[in-house]
Amino acid sequence: DIVMTQSPDSLAVSLGERATINCKSSQSVLYSSNNKNYLAWYQQKPGQSPKLLIYWASTRESGVPDRFSGSGSGTDFTLTISSLQAEDVAVYYCHQYYSNPYTFGQGTNLEIK
Amino acid sequence: QVQLQQSGPGLVKPSQTLSLTCAISGDSVSSNIAAWVWFRQSPSRGLEWLGRTYYRSTWYSEYALSVKSRITINPDTSKNQFSLQLNSVTPEDTALYFCARWRGSDGIDIWGQGTVVTVSS
Numbered sequence: 001d002i003v004m005t006q007s008p009d010s011l012a013v014s015l016g017e018r019a020t021i022n023c024k025s026s027q028s029v030l031y032s033s034n035n036k037n038y039l040a041w042y043q044q045k046p047g048q049s050p051k052l053l054i055y056w057a058s059t060r061e062s063g064v065p066d067r068f069s070g071s072g073s074g075t076d077f078t079l080t081i082s083s084l085q086a087e088d089v090a091v092y093y094c095h096q097y098y099s100n101p102y103t104f105g106q107g108t109n110l111e112i113k
Numbered sequence: 114q115v116q117l118q119q120s121g122p123g124l125v126k127p128s129q130t131l132s133l134t135c136a137i138s139g140d141s142v143s144s145n146i147a148a149w150v151w152f153r154q155s156p157s158r159g160l161e162w163l164g165r166t167y168y169r170s171t172w173y174s175e176y177a178l179s180v181k182s183r184i185t186i187n188p189d190t191s192k193n194q195f196s197l198q199l200n201s202v203t204p205e206d207t208a209l210y211f212c213a214r215w216r217g218s219d220g221i222d223i224w225g226q227g228t229v230v231t232v233s234s
Contacts, residue, residue, distance in 0.1 A: 040220045049211055049224035050160070056219060093160060097218075101177040104160040 002026050002096050006105035012113040019081040021108045023094035028074045031098065038098035041070055041079045044107075045090045053092075054079065086112060115139035117212050117225040125206075125232050131199040135212030135225055142188045142195055143168045148215040149195045151186060153208035154227075161208075165215060166195055202232045 037057035054070035121133035148167035
């Protein structure tokens, strides 16, 4: 199984400041035939289902604010929120869809400082 | 607008079968692009992918090894829905269960509302 490890487990950031969440996979999720990283990011607010933010490691889902961005390749990935808004308080998960079983990170709890 | 509506019991006895259904509106379970997926979420296991079914000229199913001996995900084309059956449940199967749409080969873009299932006598 590919193990996804996020850091930090929790993060407190001031409104308007940058938030950075890291995700490391135990093996590469880069598919060489199409040069795509099979890595997505999800946001989950309390009492809600997860919401897709980023796929292919850096492609923003339609309707997601451009303050959210994803980067990285191979085994190391980052989700950045450029200017934190109050509505961004949530748990964030990375997810690899490179190989079965399609595993998630443990989640990063993002709060307002 | 695609929506998924989950239904099924919230309490299952140990050793019995957990059965949930996910009704699809705005898309087709027979889509040649999407896959239809079940996940669960618990404090001990986090978010866990259980399996998926999809149609590409014929029907395919794919399951997580951790539940492969106990799980069946079936499409129902007459009702445009898909189902999850998990046999021989134990208290460790207690979780919040989600159905979802896996769009093409990129992201899981539509989720059901979630169903809390408790395994207890």
